[in-house]
Amino acid sequence: MNGINRTTTSALIWLVLLTMPYWMGAVGGYTELASRVLVLGLAAMALNFLLGFTGVLSFGHAAYFGLGAYGVGMVLKYLVPSTPLAIVAGVAVGTLAAMIIGALIVKLRGVYFAMVTIAFGQVFFFIAFRWNSVTGGDDGLTGWKRQPLDLGFTTIDILGNDKAFYYFVLVLFALAVACMALLLRSPFGRTLLAIRENERRARFLGIPVEQHIWLSFVISCMFVALAGTLYALLNNFTDPRALRWDQSGNFVIMAVLGGMRSFWGPLVGAAIFVVLQDYVSSQTANWMSFIGMFFILVVLFFPRGVAGILRRRTTS
């Protein structure tokens, strides 16, 4: 029963994602908004790999998101005009930073892990903010554009055609999500769940807990960096706000809002958050209060998120 349910959910979600650019306009959205849902959804799902499936609270994922974004921008601006190469470089930069910082923090747990990840996130913010000549400082990194994909026999114009770019993002999204799903089903993924449920018991069983948490952190950051590269490509722009702490908070609230215990939950959370933010910031200058109240209400009244509510419905 559960298996069938899960397959139906997945099929439904893929159907929605595949057709999104075609009905987004009809419901008042636009293709770029659909791409943003997809990109931030990927970031939230990647964060949830660590948060929901390993049980480790990182509040600094914006750093790796932003590193991916700056990596892609700088390669396109200063080195080679090739979108795929730039993406690879951006992901590599984010992953490398995660490997180093991850090694420093794997021994910490709970609130302390969260606090250190927040603080480390700020380093990259200040580098981006201060290193004016290279990063553009506060104004952001401009003067570059995503390049059409050259496949040898044909080129795909992801720059001029919004829908083409959406499907380009969707392909990478699908690859990343498939990787995460396979990893979670593997013995490695099961071990992560065991650590989440009872770390001490896992340790007694001889599982090298620190190694697993480090690896999970690095994998999570790698996919967040991928999302970051796509976000920069989407906007043809990136600025220090992409790696500031409030962005990290947004990722966490997306995951919680959708449901941390659910694989697809964070994508749903991201969709709700992105659409809401788009709407509220177009209506009022006080969007910060709205978003803040939204955080508080979610924590107080929907701590299990959308997925939690749905699950309770079906079981009762």
Added chain:
Amino acid sequence: MTQLLLFNLFNGLIVGAFYALMALGLSLILNLSGVINFAHGGFLALGAYIAYTLIPYVGFWGGLLLAPFLTAGLGLVVERLLIRRLYGRDPLYSLLLTFGLAYVLEDVTRVIWGAQSVPYPIPAWLASPLSHDLFFLTGYRLFMVALVAIAVGGLFFILNRTRLGMRIRAGTLDLETVSVLGVNVRILRNLNFGLGIYLAGLAGVLAAGMLGLQPTIGTSLIMPSFVAIIVGGLGSLPGTLLGGLLIGVASGITTVFFPSATEAVIYVMMGVVLLVRPRGLLGEEGRIQ
């Protein structure tokens, strides 16, 4: 050169004193209740603006005296209404809640007092430099350092010599036993939160006199306060104090030699501390797990 170095050293000390004041409040709340109060910077800004509003009626000294208490009162209400519900739950939730609260406080401050930076009036006799050679040594700065010292002394007096303080310290070690011994833990946590917010309010009033007032004044101080706690050692208040002063002085000195790394240097320090001594300079063993 010597003068420049002295100037930045002293500057760093002052900034460090702010970090320490902020971080001590954060640390109190974190140690007893396991809550990282992201909204601490918001309370700091609120304290500063409350003092700014009061000054025309009660004067500089009245504002300095009253505003932190009013801020602390607000803190008590917030703890009672929102934060109390989250004790014992996954720390994720209190983190998200105070995160949202930080947004709301910053926006409310902006709506009430405006987004523009406004000057904070300080008495003329405090604003003038004490000597011509040491131009940076204004009375206000010395006064600020003295006041922070008094506040920190007062805090340690409360913690070590009063019943409330001893209960807070005991609760930090073993809240359950304290509760069994007949202490009302709800009230204890409430008062402890208020005490932490009082320090934020005081830091706000003092910072306003030096940096001027703007709604984001707290946001720029909260991250270094986290670093101060981590460098100083989790669970140790003297460690937090030391951490705050240390990173302040370090960033002050860095300004002389490598100005663009002023902010980044404290995170490098944090990395080094985590590498060689994960529990922090004065941290208790086993606290980080």
